[in-house]
Amino acid sequence: MPSKVRIALDAMGGDAGAAVVIPGAAISLQRHREIEFLLIGDRAKIEPELDRHPALKAASKIIHTDVAVSGEEKPSQALRRGRRTSSMWLAIDAVKKGEADVAVSAGNTGALMAMSRFHLRTLPGIDRPAIAGMWPTRRGDSVVLDLGASIGGDTHHLVSLAIMGAAMASVLFNKKRPTVGLLNIGVEEIKGHEEIREAGEILRARNLPELDYLGFVEGDGIGKGVADVIVTEGYSGNIALKAAEGTARQMAELLRDEMKRGWLSKLGYLFARNAFQALRNKMDPNKSNGGVLLGLNGIVVKSHGGIAAEGFAYAIDVGYEMVKFDLLNKINQMLNREGGALSSVQAAQEAVS
Amino acid sequence: MPSKVRIALDAMGGDAGAAVVIPGAAISLQRHREIEFLLIGDRAKIEPELDRHPALKAASKIIHTDVAVSGEEKPSQALRRGRRTSSMWLAIDAVKKGEADVAVSAGNTGALMAMSRFHLRTLPGIDRPAIAGMWPTRRGDSVVLDLGASIGGDTHHLVSLAIMGAAMASVLFNKKRPTVGLLNIGVEEIKGHEEIREAGEILRARNLPELDYLGFVEGDGIGKGVADVIVTEGYSGNIALKAAEGTARQMAELLRDEMKRGWLSKLGYLFARNAFQALRNKMDPNKSNGGVLLGLNGIVVKSHGGIAAEGFAYAIDVGYEMVKFDLLNKINQMLNREGGALSSVQAAQEAVS
Numbered sequence: 001m002p003s004k005v006r007i008a009l010d011a012m013g014g015d016a017g018a019a020v021v022i023p024g025a026a027i028s029l030q031r032h033r034e035i036e037f038l039l040i041g042d043r044a045k046i047e048p049e050l051d052r053h054p055a056l057k058a059a060s061k062i063i064h065t066d067v068a069v070s071g072e073e074k075p076s077q078a079l080r081r082g083r084r085t086s087s088m089w090l091a092i093d094a095v096k097k098g099e100a101d102v103a104v105s106a107g108n109t110g111a112l113m114a115m116s117r118f119h120l121r122t123l124p125g126i127d128r129p130a131i132a133g134m135w136p137t138r139r140g141d142s143v144v145l146d147l148g149a150s151i152g153g154d155t156h157h158l159v160s161l162a163i164m165g166a167a168m169a170s171v172l173f174n175k176k177r178p179t180v181g182l183l184n185i186g187v188e189e190i191k192g193h194e195e196i197r198e199a200g201e202i203l204r205a206r207n208l209p210e211l212d213y214l215g216f217v218e219g220d221g222i223g224k225g226v227a228d229v230i231v232t233e234g235y236s237g238n239i240a241l242k243a244a245e246g247t248a249r250q251m252a253e254l255l256r257d258e259m260k261r262g263w264l265s266k267l268g269y270l271f272a273r274n275a276f277q278a279l280r281n282k283m284d285p286n287k288s289n290g291g292v293l294l295g296l297n298g299i300v301v302k303s304h305g306g307i308a309a310e311g312f313a314y315a316i317d318v319g320y321e322m323v324k325f326d327l328l329n330k331i332n333q334m335l336n337r338e339g340g341a342l343s344s345v346q347a348a349q350e351a352v353s
Numbered sequence: 354m355p356s357k358v359r360i361a362l363d364a365m366g367g368d369a370g371a372a373v374v375i376p377g378a379a380i381s382l383q384r385h386r387e388i389e390f391l392l393i394g395d396r397a398k399i400e401p402e403l404d405r406h407p408a409l410k411a412a413s414k415i416i417h418t419d420v421a422v423s424g425e426e427k428p429s430q431a432l433r434r435g436r437r438t439s440s441m442w443l444a445i446d447a448v449k450k451g452e453a454d455v456a457v458s459a460g461n462t463g464a465l466m467a468m469s470r471f472h473l474r475t476l477p478g479i480d481r482p483a484i485a486g487m488w489p490t491r492r493g494d495s496v497v498l499d500l501g502a503s504i505g506g507d508t509h510h511l512v513s514l515a516i517m518g519a520a521m522a523s524v525l526f527n528k529k530r531p532t533v534g535l536l537n538i539g540v541e542e543i544k545g546h547e548e549i550r551e552a553g554e555i556l557r558a559r560n561l562p563e564l565d566y567l568g569f570v571e572g573d574g575i576g577k578g579v580a581d582v583i584v585t586e587g588y589s590g591n592i593a594l595k596a597a598e599g600t601a602r603q604m605a606e607l608l609r610d611e612m613k614r615g616w617l618s619k620l621g622y623l624f625a626r627n628a629f630q631a632l633r634n635k636m637d638p639n640k641s642n643g644g645v646l647l648g649l650n651g652i653v654v655k656s657h658g659g660i661a662a663e664g665f666a667y668a669i670d671v672g673y674e675m676v677k678f679d680l681l682n683k684i685n686q687m688l689n690r691e692g693g694a695l696s697s698v699q700a701a702q703e704a705v706s
Contacts (some may be wrong), residue, residue: 028670061432072541138603148538151546185501185591188425193588194505219595223603235546236592238538239585242572243593250491250576254635255608258628268625275618313677 008094011041012068014106022049024312078111106303139225148238158199166211179219183232218303285309290318361447363423364394367459370385375402377665431464494577511552518582519564533571534580572631639664643671
């Protein structure tokens with residue numbers, strides 16, 4: 001019997017709350033029987049859902065709270081109102097207290113980030129956390145970060161993203177030295193914001209043993225899978241992710257429309273059904289759900305807020321894998337083994353400015 | 354007989370130079386018989402290509418120069434070395450002198466931007482030019498700008514992009530009041546960079562008669578076609594565009610692979626060929642080729658550097674349409690009719706800071 005993985009769920013997070021979180025947990029439990037859940041939120045909303053999933057009920061404990069963070073609250077408001085009481089806070093708190101190995105929430109991203117940072121604190125040498133996600137590419141998956149945890153970001157932040165992303169890729173892809181690219185508007189060294197060029201120079205000069213820095217990558221290089229890890233600050237990362245997701249949806253819809261247009265196409269669709277199913281599986285945005293908050297003393301996973309139970313289950317799977325792969329310790333080891341790489345980057349920057 | 358449209362082509366621009374530019378011009382000429390071309394570059398490279406296209410030869414004049422801007426040159430280098438002599442400069446110069454109505458180049462973007470700005474100068478109230486492109490959406494095309502002309506951009510720049518983009522959309526889509534959205538990482542008013550939030554506030558408060566400001570749009574809203582015009586600064590615009598293009602290519606390749614996987618799928622492909630062709634046509638990146646440099650005293654069109662003749666022809670078509678629709682005058686009128694909207698934005702900003 002494998003050892004238990006304890007997952008705390010913010011059962012009130014996301015557009016649908018418990019109606020998605022609970023069935024999502026049931027799906028994930030079918031795949032990973034060794035999960036134990038802490039379901040945190042309004043007992044009156046959780047229990048009716050839980051009654052429909054006896055196996056999940058047997059593997060779960062409910063922690064009741066009336067307070068939930070809303071999607072509209074500013075991070076500072078959420079922190080003020082929901083600290084110590086909200087379902088989101090209590091899920092993070094379970095990680096802090098060692099009662100859970102990971103917290104998963106589909107709630108307000110800014111609030112989740114603020115509460116995680118406030119309560120779990122960042123790792124040594126990390127100024128602020130990032131959200132890392134999996135991006136389906138021609139060559140398999142790539143880790144892309146930051147997908148919108150915090151916007152902007154100086155040279156030091158970009159270098160720390162590279163190191164944390166490489167740690168995540170090395171455990172997920174079982175690679176000693178994952179390839180890393182910096183997202184930019186051209187591959188030439190002269191292009192882009194100053195902080196991106198500087199981060200590129202530092203990564204090239206340091207030639208870290210933990211990652212193989214390839215240089216700049218353009219937006220269309222992500223989907224080609226040119227690097228295991230793509231690093232960018234949160235604003236452009238979020239824009240890139242959503243533009244790509246939107247295009248994938250748009251193409252799928254166009255294809256569906258066209259396939260309905262004549263009987264020959266309809267027949268063709270029937271014959272090629274398996275091919276379409278395979279495409280759908282590969283580009284399924286549900287499967288890419290679950291962004292990992294990196295850089296904290298604890299593991300927190302953010303799910304899309306508007307997703308259905310199948311998608312939320314994938315976010316739980318991500319949390320499960322991060323625990324199984326011992327991601328947090330690996331990141332910590334890499335940061336330490338790097339012998340203060342991050343602090344020396346910071347020192348060099350300060351010396352320049 | 355319609356009046357002539359005179360187009361100056363940088364025949365040395367792009368990865369393949371004359372070998373793409375000349376056949377591209379021949380394709381566009383078949384669609385628009387009233388074009389007259391100025392072909393600028395090395396006569397020894399242009400003439401052999403031109404001999405294969407007698408109709409184009411009859412509609413063209415060659416302006417010889419040995420100097421060509423390379424893809425690797427920094428804008429400042431290109432300006433120093435290629436000013437007054439390079440094929441790129443001479444194409445822009447033909448517009449400046451009134452010998453051409455529009456210049457089209459597939460050359461170095463930074464150099465093209467720098468030379469255009471230096472030689473043509475920006476319109477009153479516009480601090481720097483932008484590249485506007487057409488984005489295929491579920492609802493038709495949208496104008497998206499800036500696609501990478503210059504990175505960063507303050508509130509005033511974003512507001513001027515909105516006004517110029519609306520002018521372009523109004524002539525292209527024949528709409529009195531095109532809808533405009535600001536690209537952001539969330540639709541809530543509190544999200545994103547300060548300059549984006551400020552630009553949103555100004556556009557909402559001014560309620561301009563020339564455009565209908567809708568608010569923030571996320572990356573996946575572009576492909577949904579939620580607004581006629583999507584405004585963003587150049588870095589994230591370029592990243593979004595390339596991420597979307599990459600995803601479209603990736604899905605087309607995946608689908609092709611899957612379709613070859615079994616005889617049933619192959620049969621299905623044969624039956625549904627028209628549907629696939631329709632999808633390819635709608636998502637063809639060639640057709641979106643041709644970014645319009647907005648904000649200058651003259652019209653310049655930038656083609657992708659790595660594109661084939663069919664794609665370059667679309668960039669010429671874009672230039673042709675901008676002339677036919679009298680875009681430059683319309684933008685100028687809109688800026689003037691706005692009664693100094695831009696300068697008052699600038700003044701308000703200065704008062705605040």
